[in-house]
Amino acid sequence: MLSLDIALVPTLGLLIAIFFLARLKWPDMVVFSKKRDDIPIAPGGEPLIGHTRYILRNGPRRLEALYETFLKAGEVSRRTVFSYNQGPQDLILSFNVQDVEQIMRDPYTWVKGTTANAATRQFFGDGIFVSDGDEWKVARKTASNIFNVKNFRDHFADDFITECDKLSAHLRTASRKGLVVDLQDLFLRCTLDSFARLAMGKDCGAIDQKFYTEGGRYKLPTVAFMNAFDNAGSHTVKRGINPFWEWTELFNGQKKIMDGYIKTMDDFAADVVREKRAKMAEASKAGRSVGELEVDLLDYFMKNKNEDGSELSTKQLRDIVMNFIIAGRDTTAQTLSWCFWRLAQHPEVYAKLREEAFRVLGRDGTSTYSDFKNLKYTNAVFNEVLRLHPNVPSSSKLATRDEILPGTKTRVAKGQRVFWSSYVMGRSTKIWGPDALEFRPERWLDKDGNLLRENQYKWPVFNAGPRICLGMNMATQEGVVFLSTLIRQFDFELVNEDDPAKWGVWHPDPEKREGRYQLAITLGMRGGLDFKVTELKL
Numbered sequence: 230m231l232s233l234d235i236a237l238v239p240t241l242g243l244l245i246a247i248f249f250l251a252r253l254k255w256p257d258m259v260v261f262s263k264k265r266d267d268i269p270i271a272p273g274g275e276p277l278i279g280h281t282r283y284i285l286r287n288g289p290r291r292l293e294a295l296y297e298t299f300l301k302a303g304e305v306s307r308r309t310v311f312s313y314n315q316g317p318q319d320l321i322l323s324f325n326v327q328d329v330e331q332i333m334r335d336p337y338t339w340v341k342g343t344t345a346n347a348a349t350r351q352f353f354g355d356g357i358f359v360s361d362g363d364e365w366k367v368a369r370k371t372a373s374n375i376f377n378v379k380n381f382r383d384h385f386a387d388d389f390i391t392e393c394d395k396l397s398a399h400l401r402t403a404s405r406k407g408l409v410v411d412l413q414d415l416f417l418r419c420t421l422d423s424f425a426r427l428a429m430g431k432d433c434g435a436i437d438q439k440f441y442t443e444g445g446r447y448k449l450p451t452v453a454f455m456n457a458f459d460n461a462g463s464h465t466v467k468r469g470i471n472p473f474w475e476w477t478e479l480f481n482g483q484k485k486i487m488d489g490y491i492k493t494m495d496d497f498a499a500d501v502v503r504e505k506r507a508k509m510a511e512a513s514k515a516g517r518s519v520g521e522l523e524v525d526l527l528d529y530f531m532k533n534k535n536e537d538g539s540e541l542s543t544k545q546l547r548d549i550v551m552n553f554i555i556a557g558r559d560t561t562a563q564t565l566s567w568c569f570w571r572l573a574q575h576p577e578v579y580a581k582l583r584e585e586a587f588r589v590l591g592r593d594g595t596s597t598y599s600d601f602k603n604l605k606y607t608n609a610v611f612n613e614v615l616r617l618h619p620n621v622p623s624s625s626k627l628a629t630r631d632e633i634l635p636g637t638k639t640r641v642a643k644g645q646r647v648f649w650s651s652y653v654m655g656r657s658t659k660i661w662g663p664d665a666l667e668f669r670p671e672r673w674l675d676k677d678g679n680l681l682r683e684n685q686y687k688w689p690v691f692n693a694g695p696r697i698c699l700g701m702n703m704a705t706q707e708g709v710v711f712l713s714t715l716i717r718q719f720d721f722e723l724v725n726e727d728d729p730a731k732w733g734v735w736h737p738d739p740e741k742r743e744g745r746y747q748l749a750i751t752l753g754m755r756g757g758l759d760f761k762v763t764e765l766k767l
């Protein structure tokens with residue numbers, strides 16, 4: 230016994246010495262990370278665990294933390310983190326326009342590399358958002374078919390107008406009854422209905438619900454698909470920031486709950502595919518061309534074949550449809566929400582918007598596709614909101630070979646991930662000038678009031694290069710339709726901003742609050758967006 234104790238003392242001593250030596254060797258990095266003198270370590274790194282704890286601790290203010298990193302460390306820096314299923318990660322953060330351009334121009338060298346990521350796979354499947362290489366190319370080519378001018382002119386604008394009219398009807402009732410509305414919830418319902426129709430020809434009926442009141446609020450009942458979709462999305466994000474999610478979910482029951490959400494989504498998509506297959510079989514029996522049914526995205530994809538000549542499986546079709554709804558629905562609704570949040574703080578911009586809407590569209594009556602193209606100031610507001618509240622606030626790509634980033638001359642090793650952030654770049658004075666933090670839609674217009682085309686790589690809110698967002702024009706069109714239509718009919722008063730549930734970090738001083746955004750795949754508003762609405766007397 231005594232001899233064992235004697236042996237233990239030096240072993241323990243040695244372990245403690247190793248621990249302290251390791252802390253000295255890796256004072257701000259994950260253990261065994263390589264030292265580099267060419268890039269600074271971002272603030273927040275700790276001995277042996279690098280930024281692992283920093284990222285978890287700053288979750289509710291993650292974008293402010295990223296901006297601070299940029300202010301303190303400059304255009305390029307490193308974060309090292311430990312993830313139990315991916316091991317130690319040595320990440321590069323670059324906020325340099327040339328670096329970002331190099332990455333975005335070549336989607337074959339710089340890949341997403343996320344298909345193997347278990348945290349996101351359950352929600353995204355293998356759809357366009359997470360695919361790479363030839364699989365992505367085929368998905369992109371097929372999907373591009375629906376984004377043509379004819380569809381925009383003949384179909385999308387009318388669809389958005391109809392949806393917006395339904396929203397206006399809700400707002401009128403809320404206004405007459407003096408109830409508070411969560412505008413973000415209403416936008417999300419409209420865009421879910423439009424994008425489900427566009428993606429698979431199926432209406433979810435989310436905006437068609439009958440209202441009820443609760444504590445002075447105007448509410449609509451939840452729709453099963455919407456509930457599952459929203460919860461699965463935010464759950465996926467939680468997985469993304471918890472490196473131990475597979476373990477914790479074993480104990481906290483979350484896995485079962487998530488499986489339930491995914492099942493609701495899968496069943497919904499499977500029913501739609503089944504109905505479509507039946508319709509197609511019927512059409513071909515009756516000798517009608519399948520092309521006659523070609524109205525939504527699913528119809529295009531169902532005509533495609535796999536390389537071996539087999540038809541696309543229900544799972545493949547499910548992934549395609551869900552990726553489209555993910556891509557289009559939340560992004561557009563959330564950007565509209567940020568628009569109204571910003572407008573509430575800038576009545577002078579609101580007044581200009583209304584003046585343009587009255588001038589171009591008239592005081593009442595319906596508007597057409599060509600009218601909306603003339604709403605240049607409205608378009609500028611939409612762009613400016615996206616500059617400060619980009620819906621995909623940060624992104625990353627994995628290098629498939631050793632590379633050098635041209636702007637900052639940073640060496641990137643094969644297999645290393647580089648992050649950039651539209652949120653940070655949108656606030657960079659180097660990119661946008663000294664008034665970068667100001668909300669100023671005029672920066673998007675020339676002296677004659679025409680829209681300026683910005684360099685895509687300086688403003689990568691829609692991505693840029695070969696993988697630029699396919700729905701960029703569609704989202705802008707929908708945004709312009711909603712903004713101009715609503716602004717002609719209502720005054721909006723922002724309320725309940727003092728509610729701590731709306732902030733990641735709450736403070737009695739409004740200037741010191743942070744994280745107004747929620748933890749989601751894209752940049753939504755935490756705790757919703759409450760307004761009192763007053764109908765205009767025209």
Ligand code: HEM
Nearest residue numbers: 556557560561564620621624690691692696698699700704
């Ligand atoms: C304000 C609204 C929107 C914003 C800010 C936005 C932004 C983006 C961004 C940043 C990406 C790149 C994501 C990444 O690779 O990490 C992207 C991709 C994509 N977006 Fe959008 N998007 C919006 C609306 C839409 C709409 C309405 C659709 C159409 C339904 C759409 C369809 C797509 C598709 C299909 C991709 C994948 C493109 C590819 O990988 O080749 N987006 N979008």
